[in-house]
Amino acid sequence: MESQVKLKNTKGRKWTAIIVGIIVVVLALFLYVRYYFVWGEGVKAGQLNYVVYKGYVFKTYEGKLIQAGLKSGNANGTIQSNEFVFSVSDKSVAEKLMVAGGREVDLHYREYLGTLPWRGHSTYVVDSIIDIKN
Numbered sequence: 001m002e003s004q005v006k007l008k009n010t011k012g013r014k015w016t017a018i019i020v021g022i023i024v025v026v027l028a029l030f031l032y033v034r035y036y037f038v039w040g041e042g043v044k045a046g047q048l049n050y051v052v053y054k055g056y057v058f059k060t061y062e063g064k065l066i067q068a069g070l071k072s073g074n075a076n077g078t079i080q081s082n083e084f085v086f087s088v089s090d091k092s093v094a095e096k097l098m099v100a101g102g103r104e105v106d107l108h109y110r111e112y113l114g115t116l117p118w119r120g121h122s123t124y125v126v127d128s129i130i131d132i133k134n
Contacts, residue, residue, distance in 0.1 A: 033113065034113050034114045035112065035113070035114045035115075035116055036112070037112070037113065038110045038111070038112065039111045039112060039113050039123075040110075040111040041108070041109065041110045041111065042108075042109060042111075043106055043107065043108055043109070043130060044065055044067065044084050044086075044106070044107050044109060045067070045104070045105070045106045045107075046065040046066050046067035046068070046082075046084065046104070046105070047065070047066045047067075047068075047102065047103070047104055047105075048063070048064075048065055048066075048097060048100055048101055048102065048103055048104075048105045049063070049064040049065065049066050049083075049101070049102075050063060050064055050101055051063035051088065051094055051097040051098045051101070053094070055117075057117070058117040058118045060087055060088075060117075060118070060119070060120040060121065061087060061088035061089075061091070061094035061097075061120070062085070062086070062087055062088075062120060062121055062122065063085070063086050063087075063088060063094075063097060063126070064083055064084070064085050064086075065083070065084040065086065065105070065107065066081050066082075066083060066084075067081065067082040067083075067084060068081055068082075069081075069082060084124065085122050085124070086107070086109060086120075086122050086124040086125065086126045087115075087119060087120020087121060087122040087124065087125050087126070088120070088125070088126045089119060089120070089125050089126070089127055090127060090128075093126065093127065093128060093129055096129060096132070097126075097129065100132050103132055103133060103134065104132075104133040105129065105131065105132050105133070106129070106130035106131040106132075107126045107128075107129060107130065108126065108127060108128045108129075108130055109124050109125060109126045109127065110124075110125050110127055111123055111124055111125075112125065
């Protein structure tokens with residue numbers, strides 16, 4: 001009788017361990033995809049408006065790029081500016097951009113599905129400068 005109780009208790013612990021293991025793996029996979037998986041990457045070109053260093057606890061570099069273009073969906077074809085708001089992950093890249101305000105720049109960025117406080121406020125994170133035009 002005592003061995004049957006011990007056997008049932010062992011099976012219950014085994015299934016609990018398997019379920020907890022599956023939950024941990026699914027949670028880890030979700031966190032990786034949401035915050036670390038690079039959803040997209042590319043190059044944006046335009047006039048650099050600003051790059052600032054800000055934050056309360058986690059200080060991050062944030063910037064804005066102004067892209068000129070034609071507004072689609074309008075019969076008049078009016079000119080509008082598109083703003084590309086981004087974060088910068090590398091301090092040396094951010095410092096180069098801080099002195100390039102107002103210039104035309106080409107920036108390589110990575111897009112994530114979610115933001116992390118130490119990575120910046122934007123899902124777009126600039127990781128390198130391709131070109132700064134005078």
